[in-house]
Amino acid sequence: MSDQAELNEVLQIKNTTKRATVPALEEILYKPIKVLDHGFVRVIDYMGDDSAVVQAARVSYGRGTKKSLQDKGLINYLMRHRHTTPFEMCDIKFHIKLPIFIARQWIRHRTASVNEYSARYSILSNEFYLPDRENLTPQSSTNKQGRSSEALPENIALRVLATIKEDSLRCYKNYVAMMNQDEQGNIIDEDNVGITRELARINLTLNHYTEWYWKINLHNLLHFLALRADSHAQYEIRVYAEVMLDIVKAWVPFVYEAFIEHRKNGANISKTGLEIVRKMVKGEKVDQESSGLSKREWDELMTILS
Numbered sequence: 001m002s003d004q005a006e007l008n009e010v011l012q013i014k015n016t017t018k019r020a021t022v023p024a025l026e027e028i029l030y031k032p033i034k035v036l037d038h039g040f041v042r043v044i045d046y047m048g049d050d051s052a053v054v055q056a057a058r059v060s061y062g063r064g065t066k067k068s069l070q071d072k073g074l075i076n077y078l079m080r081h082r083h084t085t086p087f088e089m090c091d092i093k094f095h096i097k098l099p100i101f102i103a104r105q106w107i108r109h110r111t112a113s114v115n116e117y118s119a120r121y122s123i124l125s126n127e128f129y130l131p132d133r134e135n136l137t138p139q140s141s142t143n144k145q146g147r148s149s150e151a152l153p154e155n156i157a158l159r160v161l162a163t164i165k166e167d168s169l170r171c172y173k174n175y176v177a178m179m180n181q182d183e184q185g186n187i188i189d190e191d192n193v194g195i196t197r198e199l200a201r202i203n204l205t206l207n208h209y210t211e212w213y214w215k216i217n218l219h220n221l222l223h224f225l226a227l228r229a230d231s232h233a234q235y236e237i238r239v240y241a242e243v244m245l246d247i248v249k250a251w252v253p254f255v256y257e258a259f260i261e262h263r264k265n266g267a268n269i270s271k272t273g274l275e276i277v278r279k280m281v282k283g284e285k286v287d288q289e290s291s292g293l294s295k296r297e298w299d300e301l302m303t304i305l306s
Contacts, residue, residue, distance in 0.1 A: 175201065
């Protein structure tokens with residue numbers, strides 16, 4: 001059965017429940033949302049909604065015992081004061097297809113339950129990530145783990161893309177040759193014996209795609225999004241986080257608004273930084289040398305205040 005046929009079959013299933021459901025999330029349930037060239041994010045299951053956060057905070061029965069405005073105010077209070085437990089009462093499960101090098105960065109968030117496609121058991125498909133030319137940039141001179149804002153000259157960018165594509169195709173060709181099996185698992189040469197899949201996979205490049213189920217509670221998801229939907233995050237993981245942030249908006253709109261207000265577009269200022277802000281408000285002149293902050297800390301504070 002093809003992936004599309006399987007998806008169509010799943011979408012025909014109708015369930016009834018007394019649990020809270022979210023129409024906007026039900027609308028996109030199981031449907032892949034495209035990310036990068038071959039990747040996607042799709043919601044497989046979820047539990048809870050805005051009212052579940054409120055219910056847990058009040059330890060109350062059911063829904064609708066308070067007005068919507070009061071619920072929104074309580075969620076903002078919880079977010080503002082970092083009361084995290086009520087947000088742990090909501091869970092969501094994603095099916096995600098992503099390049100291996102992004103998966104290895106993503107897995108550092110150890111607060112989720114993960115089950116990844118097994119390349120020991122199955123054969124990986126010949127799909128690999130090829131960056132858009134505008135996303136090929138030199139190493140940043142100020143950030144050891146980031147990109148420069150400068151674009152590569154066109155001739156260099158095209159050469160890099162050609163190299164990535166050539167290496168990816170060659171390594172996959174050798175991958176199936178070493179197993180003596182094609183992508184569908186058919187024997188290539190009846191007179192040869194291939195090596196095991198678990199060893200053949202070591203020859204693949206990190207831009208090949210993998211897939212996993214990723215289940216996480218809302219509190220830990222918001223922490224992930226605060227880091228990975230940030231402008232400083234690597235582009236390839238940020239685009240996944242931005243899609244997931246839109247899903248959060250559809251799922252728990254009150255929580256989403258509070259998150260944007262107090263976390264994503266808010267700021268955390270140190271004790272010394274706060275003292276500097278108070279002096280500035282009073283009209284006192286403060287510079288980096290007299291502030292007690294390092295140049296990096298000073299620059300970060302000025303960025304927040306600009």
